[in-house]
Amino acid sequence: MNSVLLIAFSIIIFIVAYITYGGWLVKKWGIDPTRKTPANTMSDGVDYVPAKAPVLLGHHFASIAGAGPIVGPIVAAMFGWVPVLLWIVVGSVFFGGVHDMGALFASVRHNGRSIGEVIGETMGAKGKKLFAIFAWLTLILVIAAFTNIVAAAFVSTPEAATSSLLFMVLAVGFGYAVYRRGLSLLLGTIIGVVGLAVCVWIGVLFPLNLSIQAWMIILLGYVFIASVTPVWILLQPRDYLNSFLLYAMLAGGIVGLLFLRPEIQLPAFTSFKVGTNYMFPILFITIACGAISGFHSLVGSGTTSKQLDNESDIRLIGYGSMLIEGVLATLAIITAAYLTSTKLADLSSAGGALNVFADGIGTFMSAIGIPFIIAKNFVTLAIAAFALTTLDTATRLARFILQEFFMVDTQKSNTTKTAVNIMTNKYFSTLVTVVLSGALAFKGYQLIWPIFGSANQLLAALALLSLAVWLKQTGRSYKMAIYPMLFMFAVTLTALVLLIMANLANPVILIFAVILFILAIILIIESQKAFKVTEIQEDIK
Amino acid sequence: MAKIIFYGGKGGVGKTTCSTANSINYANKGLKTLLISTDPAHSISDVLEMKIGKKITKIRENLDGLEIDPEYEAELYINRIRENMRTILSNVIVDEINSQLDAAIVSPGTYESALFDKIAEIIIEKFDVYDIIIFDTAPTGHTLRMLTLPDLLEGWMGSLIKRRKSIVNMNKMVKRKYNEKDPVLEILEKRQERFGMIKKIFNDGDNLTIRFVINAEQLPIEETKKAVKMLEKFNIPVETLVINRILPEEIDKEFWLKKKKQEQKYMKDIEKEFSGKTLIKIPLLDSDMNKNTIDRLAEYFII
Amino acid sequence: MDRLKQFFLNFGLFFKGATDYKGRAYELLDAETKNDMDNFILICFSDQLGIPLPISYYTLELLPFLIDEIEDWDKRMDKRKSVWEERWAKYNLDP
Numbered sequence: 001m002n003s004v005l006l007i008a009f010s011i012i013i014f015i016v017a018y019i020t021y022g023g024w025l026v027k028k029w030g031i032d033p034t035r036k037t038p039a040n041t042m043s044d045g046v047d048y049v050p051a052k053a054p055v056l057l058g059h060h061f062a063s064i065a066g067a068g069p070i071v072g073p074i075v076a077a078m079f080g081w082v083p084v085l086l087w088i089v090v091g092s093v094f095f096g097g098v099h100d101m102g103a104l105f106a107s108v109r110h111n112g113r114s115i116g117e118v119i120g121e122t123m124g125a126k127g128k129k130l131f132a133i134f135a136w137l138t139l140i141l142v143i144a145a146f147t148n149i150v151a152a153a154f155v156s157t158p159e160a161a162t163s164s165l166l167f168m169v170l171a172v173g174f175g176y177a178v179y180r181r182g183l184s185l186l187l188g189t190i191i192g193v194v195g196l197a198v199c200v201w202i203g204v205l206f207p208l209n210l211s212i213q214a215w216m217i218i219l220l221g222y223v224f225i226a227s228v229t230p231v232w233i234l235l236q237p238r239d240y241l242n243s244f245l246l247y248a249m250l251a252g253g254i255v256g257l258l259f260l261r262p263e264i265q266l267p268a269f270t271s272f273k274v275g276t277n278y279m280f281p282i283l284f285i286t287i288a289c290g291a292i293s294g295f296h297s298l299v300g301s302g303t304t305s306k307q308l309d310n311e312s313d314i315r316l317i318g319y320g321s322m323l324i325e326g327v328l329a330t331l332a333i334i335t336a337a338y339l340t341s342t343k344l345a346d347l348s349s350a351g352g353a354l355n356v357f358a359d360g361i362g363t364f365m366s367a368i369g370i371p372f373i374i375a376k377n378f379v380t381l382a383i384a385a386f387a388l389t390t391l392d393t394a395t396r397l398a399r400f401i402l403q404e405f406f407m408v409d410t411q412k413s414n415t416t417k418t419a420v421n422i423m424t425n426k427y428f429s430t431l432v433t434v435v436l437s438g439a440l441a442f443k444g445y446q447l448i449w450p451i452f453g454s455a456n457q458l459l460a461a462l463a464l465l466s467l468a469v470w471l472k473q474t475g476r477s478y479k480m481a482i483y484p485m486l487f488m489f490a491v492t493l494t495a496l497v498l499l500i501m502a503n504l505a506n507p508v509i510l511i512f513a514v515i516l517f518i519l520a521i522i523l524i525i526e527s528q529k530a531f532k533v534t535e536i537q538e539d540i541k
Numbered sequence: 542m543a544k545i546i547f548y549g550g551k552g553g554v555g556k557t558t559c560s561t562a563n564s565i566n567y568a569n570k571g572l573k574t575l576l577i578s579t580d581p582a583h584s585i586s587d588v589l590e591m592k593i594g595k596k597i598t599k600i601r602e603n604l605d606g607l608e609i610d611p612e613y614e615a616e617l618y619i620n621r622i623r624e625n626m627r628t629i630l631s632n633v634i635v636d637e638i639n640s641q642l643d644a645a646i647v648s649p650g651t652y653e654s655a656l657f658d659k660i661a662e663i664i665i666e667k668f669d670v671y672d673i674i675i676f677d678t679a680p681t682g683h684t685l686r687m688l689t690l691p692d693l694l695e696g697w698m699g700s701l702i703k704r705r706k707s708i709v710n711m712n713k714m715v716k717r718k719y720n721e722k723d724p725v726l727e728i729l730e731k732r733q734e735r736f737g738m739i740k741k742i743f744n745d746g747d748n749l750t751i752r753f754v755i756n757a758e759q760l761p762i763e764e765t766k767k768a769v770k771m772l773e774k775f776n777i778p779v780e781t782l783v784i785n786r787i788l789p790e791e792i793d794k795e796f797w798l799k800k801k802k803q804e805q806k807y808m809k810d811i812e813k814e815f816s817g818k819t820l821i822k823i824p825l826l827d828s829d830m831n832k833n834t835i836d837r838l839a840e841y842f843i844i
Numbered sequence: 845m846d847r848l849k850q851f852f853l854n855f856g857l858f859f860k861g862a863t864d865y866k867g868r869a870y871e872l873l874d875a876e877t878k879n880d881m882d883n884f885i886l887i888c889f890s891d892q893l894g895i896p897l898p899i900s901y902y903t904l905e906l907l908p909f910l911i912d913e914i915e916d917w918d919k920r921m922d923k924r925k926s927v928w929e930e931r932w933a934k935y936n937l938d939p
Contacts, residue, residue: 042919044916044919044920046878046916046920052857053854054854054855054856054857054858055857055858057858058857058858063938064938065938066938066939067939068938068939142937142939145939146939178869179714179715179873180714182713185869189869230876231872231873231876232711232714232873232876235872236869236870236871236872236873239871239872240869289938289939293938293939295937295938295939296938298937299937299938302935390937390938390939393935393937394937394939396935397935397937452939456939615901618901618904618905619904621905622904622905622907622908625905625908626907626908629908629909630908630911634911638907638911641892641907642904642907644892645891645901645904648891648896648900649896650891650896650897650898650900650901651901654898654900654901654902655901658901658902690898693898694898694899694902697897697898697899698899698902701884701887701888701899701903704880704883704884704887705884707880708877708880708881708884711873711876711877711880712877712881714873714877715870715873715874715877724909725906725909725910728905728906728909729906732902
């Protein structure tokens with residue numbers, strides 16, 4: 001079986017689904033091209049600015065692209081490539097696509113307000129606080145998982161470690177030159193892109209070998225420092241330069257794949273139980289970002305819904321970008337599937353999922369003439385760069401939640417006042433976040449990833465629930481949101497129970513899983529009440 | 542280098558009289574003195590029986606006087622802002638903001654701020670012109686607040702300036718059109734400088750002293766005790782107390798008859814001035830008012 | 845033929861949006877800057893919201909110079925009521 005067939009399969013199914021199921025959703029939800037969007041009615045030249053659909057699609061996709069859709073499928077390859085591919089395809093079409101598109105639609109109809117707010121409203125005041133805790137825990141998981149993933153990749157590909165460090169220096173230089181000193185953006189970009197190439201090249205010459213523990217500590221230190229520095233120094237330049245890396249990598253990877261056309265060697269299906277992992281629920285929660293991910297709804301309702309020019313663009317941007325991410329996930333599974341089981345196991349233990357992916361894309365790119373080691377280094381750098389930016393952003397957001405959560409009325413005793421002052425202090429709250437994530441990170445991402453996947457999909461389930469509540473309240477059909485939501489609840493709650501049972505000797509993991517489980521139950525109960533409500537404001541119909 | 546004297550004390554202890562007398566004393570010694578009233582009642586005009594206005598008026602040789610009218614000052618300030626706006630913005634926008642500015646005139650903090658501003662202005666301007674500047678301030682609470690203001694305002698201004706500087710820098714980074722000289726920053730820094738100057742003057746023990754006027758009665762003593770403690774906390778020394786209205790050593794019938802005659806004249810004045818209104822007459826009792834004696838007084842309130 | 849041309853045009857726009865170099869390069873920085881400006885205005889004119897600060901009287905004279913920054917300020921402040929709106933929305937976190 002040739003891998004190109006897999007990609008072709010995904011793309012064709014996605015196109016068909018986009019036209020049929022996507023079209024059906026448009027009809028069922030009453031997406032109305034004649035209705036003015038918030039970008040037009042509330043246009044303020046700042047956030048609410050209408051944008052052309054393809055531009056917005058590109059922007060939205062760049063925002064949701066990350067390391068998630070790559071790690072998930074490769075880890076899940078233990079079950080064989082067929083289950084993985086099926087879940088990616090079915091998930092993206094019936095779960096993730098509905099979730100993303102629905103969240104975008106709901107946000108547009110709520111005057112462009114963020115889904116986080118809408119979810120909070122569905123929950124009620126108590127639920128809102130619980131949701132904040134839940135989101136914070138999820139962020140901790142993100143930080144822990146990604147720290148581990150990047151550290152593992154640096155161990156197997158020490159060239160990328162050097163390149164990443166150099167990239168950081170490059171980013172700071174870019175930030176200083178372009179933002180502080182006013183260097184023209186075009187010139188800065190050109191120098192930046194060339195600089196990236198230089199980073200890759202120097203990395204190959206001077207690989208940096210350290211143990212995984214050492215890397216994790218360094219990365220946690222980096223995360224702490226990066227997330228408290230002003231945005232223009234590190235985060236903004238990195239975020240910007242990353243997109244160039246991503247597209248170069250994608251282009252190179254896909255072209256290389258079409259050139260090489262490797263055969264699939266991995267077993268199509270292994271077993272319903274691999275080690276201690278049952279396919280239900282583990283397969284489904286392992287592949288979150290490539291099938292259904294709660295974070296997407298928070299992104300879509302951040303900027304995209306405020307810039308949507310016409311409701312007819314909702315399908316393209318909401319449903320379409322999820323499908324594109326599905327293609328990315330398919331690419332990821334191919335990098336595992338063209339290997340033999342032994343080779344896959346070797347690469348995984350040497351440097352985790354990231355190593356497998358980089359090795360694969362590197363091999364594909366070498367088919368079009370790029371030296372393998374340079375290609376592999378480049379890919380590792382690209383994904384690590386995304387992961388590091390994600391780390392930085394996640395830590396900041398976690399800190400904001402802590403600060404908001406602890407901003408209580410300080411009319412009480414003096415001890416409360418001091419406690420509040422400490423907890424809302426920028427450095428302390430970041431420290432708490434980083435230390436907690438660090439404790440988790442050292443457990444290894446194999447243990448964390450399932451919890452992260454569960455939390456992510458729980459988030460998605462909550463978004464679907466809010467979506468269903470709103471659809472029901474406005475008299476639209478809502479079953480297409482309910483069934484995926486029920487499945488998600490089933491999968492994540494089962495996974496959490498299994499994790500609890502498997503980690504009774506592991507206090508850190510155990511506590512996390514238990515807290516998440518309890519929170520999930522409470523949140524479900526809180527939003528059950530919302531289902532009973534039938535009144536609704538006129539303007540958010 | 543003027544010496545600045547603030548007169549504090551509970552209402553009715555005779556601050557105005559004392560501060561006026563003190564200033565006359567200095568003037569007679571040949572020191573150029575400026576007497577300033579910040580009390581809204583402006584009793585100095587009453588004591589001297591001459592009109593002292595919003596501009597510095599000569600009272601007599603070596604003595605000038607001034608009454609600060611905070612409302613007037615506030616209006617002056619806001620009208621200046623209005624004029625400023627007309628030169629920068631279109632009339633349409635100025636109209637919209639006018640109501641905001643009108644509201645500002647009656648806002649709670651305005652009175653105090655305008656008062657403080659005028660005091661600061663006078664001190665800075667006249668510091669090298671006069672030898673003595675005496676303030677007859679309003680009853681106790683205001684004095685305290687006023688003296689701690691420079692420190693507070695300097696701190697606030699400092700934080701505002703820091704923020705503004707950061708904003709200007711960040712705007713340069715996103716290439717928004719920004720003037721080389723940010724007018725907002727300029728204004729803030731000028732203010733900051735001014736507060737700094739006042740703070741320095743206030744904090745120099747040689748420059749500034751506070752004199753409290755008290756009567757030999759319970760309530761003024763209590764209040765002044767608290768005030769002195771409070772001021773010590775802020776490092777503002779109270780070195781001199783003026784004990785007003787001390788009964789003469791030899792009290793004889795002559796003394797009291799004279800006082801009673803004077804009082805009767807004023808009683809007639811009251812009855813004439815306020816005819817038609819109900820008058821409740823309460824005698825001067827021979828002991829202080831406290832929780833035991835207050836009942837005696839209660840009897841007099843027949844309505 | 846026309847549709848094909850349109851498709852390629854859109855494809856180009858997609859990549860423009862994806863890299864969107866003028867936009868993305870300043871997105872986060874811009875958001876942070878606007879937040880800071882709004883905070884500054886809040887402090888300067890908190891009086892108008894019924895929260896008098898010691899400096900309220902003195903910040904009045906800044907009014908003419910801050911008119912541009914005040915435009916739509918109240919709408920923006922309304923959006924900042926929740927951390928979801930203000931922070932999460934802007935930072936585009938997706939793992």
